[in-house]
Amino acid sequence: MEELRWNPIRQEWVIVATHRQTRPLLSRKQCPFCEEVEGAPGELEVISIPNLFPSLLENSRSVSNESPLFVKCPAYGKCEVVIYSKDHDKGLKDQSTDSLIELINLWIDRYEELGSKPGIKYVFIFENKGRLIGVTLDHPHGQIYAFPFVPEALQREVESSKKWMEKHGRCLFCSIIEGEKEKSERIIFENERFVGFVPFFASLPYEVHLYPKSHLGSITQLDDHGKKDLAESIKAIITKYDRFFGFELPYMMMLFQSPTDGKDYPFYHFRIEFRPLHRSKEKIKYLASVESGTGVFINDTLPEEKARELKKTKWKE
Structure with missing residues (x-):
């Protein structure tokens, strides 16, 4: 059974x-993704x-x-899996720039095709x-969810960025970039077109934006x-994680973009x-009662210190 239920x-x-x-x-022997990519046409490796x-x-x-208390809707939308490579052990940091x-x-x-679908x-x-x-298949892969609504947390982002623009006459995120570059103490990676940093307001110890x-x-x-600079940036951040921790660091990677509801x-x-749950090499940051119940995160570390650790970690020789 699948459906949407409204929390009033x-x-x-x-x-x-x-x-x-x-x-x-x-x-590994039962991995269905190895079979899916092997059956892909031509030289194509990345498939959805x-x-x-x-x-x-x-x-x-x-x-x-x-x-009116117990409102339901059809769970309309689409969920896809993005398989990165034929290689069962080849994660994002191991991919070539072209890949x-x-x-x-x-x-x-x-994003374009799913976002153009009605609803x-x-x-x-x-x-x-x-x-x-919580991954159940180890073959490196990502996912895509096409929602019939703008999730509440992202709707708040839209509203806050709109208010900032109306008040200050410029983009909130561009302002954050300017502020981070001015301070520079939280920046861990930068190339011509992208900048990666542990944000001033990081909710997790090794969170990187x-x-x-x-x-x-x-x-x-x-x-x-x-695209080339984005590829390099993704590779750099994940490589820094793995080299600093000394193992392949579990993480959540999320792309935040404009809604596809037809508005501007x-x-x-x-x-x-990037949101890893580790707060040290041996300890996990659990999202317990305060975080889950109130939505208020407690960061047990100082973002500036975590940024220094990642910044000095080389991602290429």
């Missing part, structure tokens, strides 16, 4: 998808396929409502890496040079966030 207290949707409870933990255990479906069943550009082009294609208001591209994050220096609302606005968002700015 928090004013947000919850996705109910009971079939996902049966997702298997599969071994339907998620076999989707939270949102294009043919989601209809639902009825009997009470990463191929991935970025696929992200652009899926799709937000396209969310992400990667969960590592069993610690990656912003394009130009004002872009989505990855669709990247030119060839921008000149005040919004594309970015990528």
